Amino acid sequence: MVVASSPDTAKEFCKTHDRMFSGRHLPSVYHNLPRTMDSSIVLSPECGRSWKLLRSIGQNCVFSSKAMETNAWIRKAKVMEMVSHISSKEGEVVNLEDLIFATLANIISSVLTSRDLFDVKNEAKDKYRVMMGLVNEVIEKTTTLGLVDFLPVLRWVDFWSKGKAMDMYRKIKLTWGSIIQERRSSKGSDHKSSSDGQDFLDIVLADSSFSEDQIGNALMELLIGATDSTTITTVWLMVELIRNQEMLSRVRDEIAQTVTGDKPSESLLSQCHYFQACIKETLRLHVPAPLLVPHRATETCKVNNYVIPKDSMILVNAWGIARDPDYWNDATVFKPDRFLDTKIGFRGTHFEYLPFGTGLRMCPGSTVAFKNIQMLVGSLLHYFDWSLPGGVALTAIDMNEKYVTTLKKEKPLLLIPKLRYKN
Template identity: 80%
Template sequence: MALALLLLVPVVFVFVEHFLFGARQLPPGPNVLKVLWYLSRLIYEPHIALQKLAKIYGPLLSFRLGNQIMVVASSPDIAREFCKTHDRVFSGRHLPIVYRNLPGTLDSSVVLSPECGKSWKLLRSIGQNCVFSSKAMETNAWIRKEKVMDMVNHIRARGGQVVHLEDIMFATLANIISSALTSRNLFDIERQEMDDYKQMMALVNEVIEKTTTLGSVDFLPILKGIDFWSKGKAMNMYRKIKLTWGHIINERRISNGHDNPRSTQDFLDIVLADGTFSEDQIGNVLMELLIGATDSTTITTVWLMVELLRNQEMLSRVRNELAQTIEGNELNESLLPQCLYFQACIKETLRLHVPAPLLVPHRATETCKVNNYIIPKDSMVLVNAWGIARDPNYWEDATSFKPERFMDSKIGYRGTHFEYLPFGTGLRMCPGSSVAFKNIQMLVGSLLYYFDWSLPNGKDPTTIDTKEKYVTTLKKEKPLLLTPKLREQNIPS
């Protein structure tokens, strides 16, 4: 029934618009039957499906799902139109009904705020001061170093055993961001059990999926009257978020910040002192920042390890560069920017394996004309960063892993070059891009400097499976299981 309505509604809308209001000059795109043909691929591999549609209809295309107009940018020039020329107009976000049913979501988001309003600016400013700015990153350098060495010691204790790299990366990153936000760890990484990591990873995946994926009710508001499941999903997610952050917030509120061991205020201190945010709102923004700092960065560290293990000559070059740069036995993040080839490998991984292939969807806050086409208010705008980053018109040998392309290149990850948008660009660019890059450097640099890595049972690393799985973000389908061997000459005493 829902699928039939999803396909019937666009026909009715087109009829009404054309005969009653005059046809709008929407960008070209597939008709209802073509959308039906592509529907499965649009759900399970939308970045690939939209890349194929762009080859048919051009780099600016549109189509309908239910009564929702979808607009897709598939070239650097069109991405620039949406994210620079008309950045303010397209700075809105679509909020799935599940997210809107989550208590405390109103005015409590940095990433999913429907518009760039007062609360969005305040939270982003607090995050900038505490976590994202150059000064904050320098202040928090000891946190990254401490948590990374916790990771190194954890892996050292498991030498010769098979480790699940994604679990370890996630736990380390979660402790880094939690320490920066609330001055405490989420996990005891020295423990051998992985159940607590897996529960939190499951919650992160659940929140990502339910807060960024539109369902039938979002495309067909007519179904809202019989939607009995969205609120249940939201309340289930709310209980888990509250269980994660509620006691931390309450303890800090009761202590009035006196339990904070740091001499400076952290993010939690400042939002509590502001007094305008409820416990639910604070829990939601902490969850959002945790997700932003862990999910995409974990994905990138895993893919970077995959690509280097599959290319042993590149791996040797990175190791030699680290050895020549590091002073003594201790990895120092202040020296890592000198490792230019290692940096190029990170940039190439972010190009070939864009963590969020369609970025976070934009919303038109008002009707706007782009390239002589009308983009109606509340249209959903997708930027196919994955498709652009693999387009042979802009990248030579686009589907191959070639870090050399970034050596002596002016292309950076800060969204100033529209053929390369791993963290987005414009007003809604990921605020933590620089922190993410530092974390990737420290994590993978430590993995390579302190350990040798092999596949279980001595398998050839060139056989590592590289199939991807799309769940809003684009992950390695099968877990990366590796066996570490200590490089004793590099371990600090």
């Protein structure tokens, strides 16, 4: 295992020798999931044919500038559904993390399959818990090493990994199986699609090389990619702004001056430079995946006079780099102003700031995630004032973190909304 803990070393692995370290190092549980080796965009062990094909389809349907523009109405509609629901809960305690997760899940599900996963208005809490539990389970078990990963000789008797993999397989199939079968039987003729008459599911079904299991795995991975880290960042951004009322007022004033009475939109919110800086600062101070997704050396390579053997695991300590006082003043303090007079962006071109990774295996949905965070938080702040249950002071909000493979707020974000504007 090799850990890159400086911008220069991260650059060596993710730019100078990017191709040689473009593999993924994954635990046995992932390898035991049926048909995962050739149905993944983020976790594919190699940048092979299936990876390139799925990434291309994802680019056309979800990640490209054209796709994002086409799907902007979906993001706005789902966020306004959430706003409408919260409006009906004025004065009550709401679990904001649940609502953010469900809204993001509906956004990506609508883009991929032209249908929602949740009915936000009915707030089916049990269904939230089941889906969030599955997302957390898949993330944890496909990225956390087990005993057999350290002692490969045990793989022939590794019933634990196989059992866990089959349990996840059944849950993934239960989530997506009926949607895939329904679309296959209808031949795409009677659904409302989200992108030029074809959504992601249409396109992969049209390619006979993808099995139902592969499609389900790809849909699950895209759901996780669009919900987990974005929910984490949205929650932390709300927490940081609620704790810092001066910053919150500054963001609200900026949004109010830009929106001028209309509903917040992506094009208008993108003009709010201080708000954008707040999002970037949250991604710096609260990196959703502190060690990114593990890379793997596809061949033996020398880096900084060290020989890195083939199949070594490569971790990029994005959390440590983003808090390094050699590169950031007041590195552990939330200071959005630091991003107002700099060209540092979130696209992985500055190696002291890698919230979405960089290089070949950079998160393909970074721009979509940024737009989702912008729309969610912009609307939550524009339409509502927020307070803590029991009259607790906002500065006393719990800041404890919980780390598995992502770094999230330990306790759920429970807040009481009060309407500021009618939506």
